[in-house]
Amino acid sequence: MIVTAPAKINLTLSIIGKRPDGYHALESVMQQLSLSDTITIEEADDIDFTCADAGLLGENNLVVRAARLLQSQCPTKRGARLHLEKHIPIQAGLGGGSSDAATVLAALNEFWEVRLPFDTLMQLAAQLGSDVPFFLNAPTGIARGRGEDITPIMHRTVGYVVLAKPAIGLSTPQVYAKLHAPTLSTSKVSHRNHPVTQAMISALQANNLEAVARSLHNDLEGPALAIMPALFPLRERMLEAGCQAVLLSGSGSALFGICPDEATAQHAALDLTNDFPWTWAGPWLIPR
Numbered sequence: 001m002i003v004t005a006p007a008k009i010n011l012t013l014s015i016i017g018k019r020p021d022g023y024h025a026l027e028s029v030m031q032q033l034s035l036s037d038t039i040t041i042e043e044a045d046d047i048d049f050t051c052a053d054a055g056l057l058g059e060n061n062l063v064v065r066a067a068r069l070l071q072s073q074c075p076t077k078r079g080a081r082l083h084l085e086k087h088i089p090i091q092a093g094l095g096g097g098s099s100d101a102a103t104v105l106a107a108l109n110e111f112w113e114v115r116l117p118f119d120t121l122m123q124l125a126a127q128l129g130s131d132v133p134f135f136l137n138a139p140t141g142i143a144r145g146r147g148e149d150i151t152p153i154m155h156r157t158v159g160y161v162v163l164a165k166p167a168i169g170l171s172t173p174q175v176y177a178k179l180h181a182p183t184l185s186t187s188k189v190s191h192r193n194h195p196v197t198q199a200m201i202s203a204l205q206a207n208n209l210e211a212v213a214r215s216l217h218n219d220l221e222g223p224a225l226a227i228m229p230a231l232f233p234l235r236e237r238m239l240e241a242g243c244q245a246v247l248l249s250g251s252g253s254a255l256f257g258i259c260p261d262e263a264t265a266q267h268a269a270l271d272l273t274n275d276f277p278w279t280w281a282g283p284w285l286i287p288r
C-alpha cells in the first residue's frame, strides 16, 4: 500500500489566548498542498520503520508513534514495514510530521482492517499532536481549540503557492514561548468565527484569490521574525520574485507566497533558489 501525506499552510492563524493547560487557543484556516511525503506500507511481523534520512529514524518519529498507538487499539497485534520518503522539510511549519502521523493512522486502520470509526481516529490523532487531526479531514478547514477541533470548508478557489525555507528551522514551542497572549480561564472552544477567519472563508468561497492574498494573517509571524530576523529580507525577495503576498507558515521557518498562476509560481521558485536552500511551487488541493 502506498499513501501520500500532504503538507499544509496556514492561510490565517489567530491566537485567542493561553489556556489553563499551557496550550494556546487558536483559530486557523488551514490548506493542504500538492507537496507531499510518500509512505509505503508492507506486511511484517513487527513495526519496522525506514527512511533515507537517518536523522528521522527512531521510536520518536511520528510515523512509528502513530503505528504503535493504532496497534494498541487492535484486538490482535499486527505489524507493518513502513517506509517514509520525505519531501516536506522539517521545522518548517508545513505540518510534515503531523501529516505523516495522520496518514499512517488512516492507512493502518484499513491495512490492518481495524475499522475504528472516524471520531476515534480523530481522538488518537489529537494525542499525537495538535496539527494531526486536520490531516484526517478535507484539504481546507478551520482548526480551533489547540488545533484539534476541525470544521471542513468547501470552496473552488485554485491557488498557486511558492514555498521557501531558510537553512535553519524554527522550533514550535520556542515560537509560542515568545508570544504574549492573554491568559484564558477556560479551554472551551467558541465556534463563532474570528473576523480574520471570516474574511478568509469569504474570499475562498467567492473564488477570489486576490482577496485570499489580502486576507493572509499569522499571529506567530511576529515572534518568529523576532527569533529569526533573517526572514525579513527573505520575505522581500519573495515579493520581488512575483508573489502577491507572503506569510510565515504556522510557526515557520518556511515562508509561503500566493501567486496568480502556475507559471508565475514556478518562475518565482526558480528565481528564489539563489536566496533559499529549498523552494517549491505548485497548486494547493481543492476540496471535492
Ligand code: C5P
Binding pocket: 022, 023, 024, 025, 026, 128, 129, 130, 131, 145, 146, 147, 172, 173, 176
Ligand atoms: O501539540 P504539539 O505537540 O504539536 O505542540 C507542540 C508545542 O507547541 C506545545 O508543547 C506548545 O508549546 C506549543 N503549542 C501551543 N498551543 C497550541 C499548539 C502548540 O502552545 N495550540
